[in-house]
Amino acid sequence: MLDCPNPPPVTVVLDPYDDVVHTRAALASHAPHHGRLTVHPTPGTDAAVALAYDVLAALGKPVPLAGYRPLDPAPAWAIAAAWVLATPITHLTLLRAHLLTPHRFRDLLTLRRRTGVRLVLVCHHRAMRAFLERELRQVDHLVAEASALLPEAEPAVPERQAPHTARPLANRWLALPALTTLKAFDEPTGPCRCTAPMAADRDFFPPVMPPATEAEVAWRLHRATAHPYLAAQLATATFTAASTTQLATAQVRDLGADGT
Numbered sequence: 001m002l003d004c005p006n007p008p009p010v011t012v013v014l015d016p017y018d019d020v021v022h023t024r025a026a027l028a029s030h031a032p033h034h035g036r037l038t039v040h041p042t043p044g045t046d047a048a049v050a051l052a053y054d055v056l057a058a059l060g061k062p063v064p065l066a067g068y069r070p071l072d073p074a075p076a077w078a079i080a081a082a083w084v085l086a087t088p089i090t091h092l093t094l095l096r097a098h099l100l101t102p103h104r105f106r107d108l109l110t111l112r113r114r115t116g117v118r119l120v121l122v123c124h125h126r127a128m129r130a131f132l133e134r135e136l137r138q139v140d141h142l143v144a145e146a147s148a149l150l151p152e153a154e155p156a157v158p159e160r161q162a163p164h165t166a167r168p169l170a171n172r173w174l175a176l177p178a179l180t181t182l183k184a185f186d187e188p189t190g191p192c193r194c195t196a197p198m199a200a201d202r203d204f205f206p207p208v209m210p211p212a213t214e215a216e217v218a219w220r221l222h223r224a225t226a227h228p229y230l231a232a233q234l235a236t237a238t239f240t241a242a243s244t245t246q247l248a249t250a251q252v253r254d255l256g257a258d259g260t
Contacts, residue, residue, distance in 0.1 A: 011141070030058070034088070037058050037084075046099075048107050049073035059084070082228040085115050094119070098129060108121075
């Protein structure tokens, strides 16, 4: 995974009196679709993998992850970085930062370096922990008062709730079409082609997906698929109607600048 050469400075927000209005304001700023992520760490644990899961949960991804060693934090942090890069996240605010441990802080700095996200640490304590002050001396950072950056959240204006959108295909098996027109030879005696023919050359065009199916697939890709590689593979199979076996043969050089 690539690194950001010049990640933004880390912002440390001091909330010495642990004022509830500041916590409420930070939580109210959580808006992943607008690039802002607020993470409230799981209490009672200092495991690095738990914090990575907290980031994934804030992104709306299901946790814990299956297929990895339960106590290995590396895959979870790598997946979190991939989702931050794949979504419009530009700001990550971490509450309870005064409880950070050295290894969790280093993992956050790695996430910042990998993604270029603007990291904001909210310390609900009179002073930062000694190790945090020491580590921050080696990192570009700013220190601000909570009253300046986290003013009291505006009271919510009562408004009519939008009706819950029904998912007619929830919990149902979706049969998606797969492209089956590729051939290794044009003719029995013809030479082998190293480049497979395009679907249009075989008079095949992906069928139009019904809106209900399209909405359900999008919901599942976002809410039920934690691994970015699997989500990308499923999404590509969906809009191309190509089988996963065929997609496995695609190379980066086969993609256009616009993703086609």
